[in-house]
Amino acid sequence: MTQDSKRFLPPEVVQRISRLELQARNVVEGFLSGLHRSPYFGQSIEFAQHRQYTPGDDVRRIDWKVFSKTDKVYIKQYEEETNLRTSLLLDVSESMSFQSGDKSKLEYATQLTAAMAYLLLRQQDSVGLTTFDDQVQNTLPFRSKHTHLHAILEILAKSEAGKSKTSIFNILKRTAEQRVRRGLIVLVSDLFTDREELFKGLQLLRLRGHDVMLFHVLDQQEVNFDYSGTTKFEGMEETGELVCDPRGLRDDYLSAMDQYLTEVRRFCAGHVIDYKIILTNENLDAALSHYLKHRIGMRRG
DSSP, rough: HHHHHHTTSSSHHHHHHHHHHHHHHHHHHHHTTTSSSOSSSSSSEEEEEEOOOOTTGGGGGBHHHHHHHHHEEEEEGGGGGSOEEEEEEOOSSSSGGGGGSSOOOOHHHHHHHHHHHHHHHTTTTTTEEEEEESSSEEEEEOOSSHHHHHHHHHHHHHHOOOSOOOOOOHHHHHHHHHHOOOOOOEEEEESSSSSHHHHHHHHHHTTTEEEEEEEEEEEEHHHHHHOSSSEEEOOOSSEEEEOOOGGGTHHHHHHHHHHHHHHHHHHHTTOOOEEEETTSSSOOOHHHHHHHHHHHHHOOO
């Protein structure tokens, strides 16, 4: 983070940015070091260009001929490594503030988005970011320089769940219209929205040729519903309140939740959309591993 940016940001925001960057670095570097061999790139077919070596790059791809002539360290970058443009879409609507454990859905989703940005920029991919509820809250254009991470983290650190609903179709439609070049769209949301609007928006992205990855972030209580005793449920996004014995609702709730998740899975499978449920008590490694497998599939497809 530059000194200029620190001057214009409140100290608590600067602290959140630093903490978020440290979390992202630790998650990604720890995850990659745990792999026997990072599958992120593998063997490419067509050489495209050189780029300067950065710590963490595979030393096997250093071009020693260039080094012998220039005394500078460059690695070979291949055609398919230069083409990926990833749009990170983060839901910051009111329902994302729900929390039953150590982290709210938004806190978890923010850390996941930060780790994804760190991983993508670490490999010189081009990343854009949009945060939204019923409208766009913040947006950043595509950049591939590692310094772009600070702009992304600044947006993420300042993101708070508002009082608005999720208007997901408008966001996905806007993304489809503005992303003329085909790329990867990563949506991070609890999908607390009208499912027909969701399906229509996702289908539009696929019709425009984009690869779509959907991380469905849920709190463990939203999946397990392990409440007992008389409980007051305060609805989010204008859903009202309910006082009841949750044990009498549990079976019907779990049945409705299972039906909803099944519908989302089937739609995504039918439209070749990569879908994964992520619970807020799970390690972020699960999401990163899922992403890497998807990236390998994109190269082989």
